Each structure stands twice: as structure tokens, then as C-alpha cells.
Amino acid sequence: DGGITQSPKYLFRKEGQNVTLSCExxxxxxxxxxxxxxxxxxxxxxxxxxxxxxxxxxxxxxGYSVSREKKESFPLTVTSAQKNPTAFYLCASRxxxxxxxxxxxxxxxxxxx
Amino acid sequence: xxSVTQMEGPVTLSEEAFLTINCTYTATGYPSLFWxxxxxxxxxxxxxxxxxxxxxxxxxxxxxxYRKETTSFHLEKGSVQVSxxxxxxxxxxxxxxxxxxxxxxxxxxxx
Numbered sequence: 001d002g003g004i005t006q007s008p009k010y011l012f013r014k015e016g017q018n019v020t021l022s023c024e025x026x027x028x029x030x031x032x033x034x035x036x037x038x039x040x041x042x043x044x045x046x047x048x049x050x051x052x053x054x055x056x057x058x059x060x061x062x063g064y065s066v067s068r069e070k071k072e073s074f075p076l077t078v079t080s081a082q083k084n085p086t087a088f089y090l091c092a093s094r095x096x097x098x099x100x101x102x103x104x105x106x107x108x109x110x111x112x113x
Numbered sequence: 114x115x116s117v118t119q120m121e122g123p124v125t126l127s128e129e130a131f132l133t134i135n136c137t138y139t140a141t142g143y144p145s146l147f148w149x150x151x152x153x154x155x156x157x158x159x160x161x162x163x164x165x166x167x168x169x170x171x172x173x174x175x176x177x178x179y180r181k182e183t184t185s186f187h188l189e190k191g192s193v194q195v196s197x198x199x200x201x202x203x204x205x206x207x208x209x210x211x212x213x214x215x216x217x218x219x220x221x222x223x224x
Contacts, residue, residue, distance in 0.1 A: 040217075042216045043157075050210060102157075105156050
């Protein structure tokens with residue numbers, strides 16, 4: 001079955017710690033995205049990548065970092081500089097041109113201990 | 114800039130009631146419009162889409178028509194079921210990498 005796999009489903013971060021959220025897709029999609037979802041708010045774009053070895057900041061990139069070394073993988077690191085990391089993180093990918101639909105993973109809930 | 118505004122929830126309905134969730138947008142050019150659905154603890158799934166004015170997207174009994182004259186894309190269903198309880202997001206794709214999402218409307222359907 002093709003799809004997007006996010007792991008872990010739940011993650012806890014201690015003060016001063018960096019944590020990495022995994023996102024893998026086997027859909028052969030070029031573009032991948034990371035969104036943050038807070039209760040009662042829409043999705044906010046953290047980073048996106050349109051092609052391997054290239055990525056761009058979204059609207060709320062501060063305190064986050066990404067890499068895109070393989071087409072299938074787009075991990076997100078939440079650094080200690082992100083002071084309010086508790087949120088639901090969603091990875092998505094897109095095939096083809098802009099305006100096509102996004103495919104989403106099932107999300108990672110990050111909480112601070 | 115581009116934006117999406119959708120009605121605040123929660124919306125609570127009895128089973129078999131008629132559903133409308135309003136969505137209006139602001140955009141330059143000719144965006145594509147989407148409705149996504151999110152079930153508890155899960156990611157978003159595409160429910161339906163429309164790519165140009167007067168297009169009607171439909172899926173699983175849900176419908177939405179792309180109205181350029183009123184810049185709207187309201188979601189409707191004639192008879193909701195308990196299984197339709199979820200959060201619904203209106204979204205806009207503007208021809209760049211970026212998608213704009215509304216704040217989501219929670220629907221609760223009571224048996």
C-alpha cells in the first residue's frame with residue numbers, strides 16, 4: 001500500500017532537547033511539507049521541499065530544521081530554540097503540479113515533559 | 114494575500130439532518146479549492162476538490178460548488194450520519210507551493 005508514514009505517533013521532549021520526527025513516503029511524490037496544528041487553529045506551514053536536496057522555510061520555521069537527502073524522506077527536527085513545541089505535527093506530500101491535492105500522514109503529537 | 118475563512122464550530126446536528134459548512138476565500142488568480150476531513154488523532158484526508166469556477170466537487174454524499182462571484186465553496190450534505198463526525202477544513206491552492214487552510218469546523222452528529 002502506498003502512503004505516508006509518520007513516526008512516532010506520540011513524542012515527549014525534555015527541556016533543552018532536540019527531537020526528530022520521521023516522515024517517509026512511497027508515493028514517488030516530489031514535494032513534501034511539514035505543518036503544525038494547534039487546537040482551534042488551521043494548519044501552519046513550517047517547511048516544504050519541492051525536490052531532493054532543496055527545501056524552503058514556511059511561515060513558522062524558527063526553531064525547526066529539516067533535511068531532504070532522499071526523495072522518500074523528509075525528517076523534521078524540533079530544536080531547543082522552539083519554546084512552545086507542544087502541537088500536532090503533520091507531514092504531507094504532493095504529486096505533480098501546484099494546486100494538486102495533498103496526501104497527509106497520520107501525524108505526531110509532540111508534548112513537553 | 115490569499116486567505117480562507119470558514120464558519121466556527123462546533124456544529125451539532127441530529128442524524129439525517131442537512132449540513133452546511135460555510136467557506137469563503139480571498140485569492141488572486143484562479144485557485145483550486147479543497148475540503149479535507151480529519152478524524153480524531155489522524156491526518157487530513159481529501160474529501161473533495163474543484164479546480165475552476167462553477168465546478169462541483171462531490172464525494173460520499175458531500176458536495177461543494179466553486180462560486181467565483183461570491184468567492185465561496187460551501188460544503189453540504191443532505192443527510193449526515195454519526196460517522197461524519199470529524200473536523201472539516203476548507204483549503205485553497207494558489208498555483209504556488211503554498212496551500213492556505215481554514216481554521217477547521219468540528220461537526221458532531223448525534224444518533
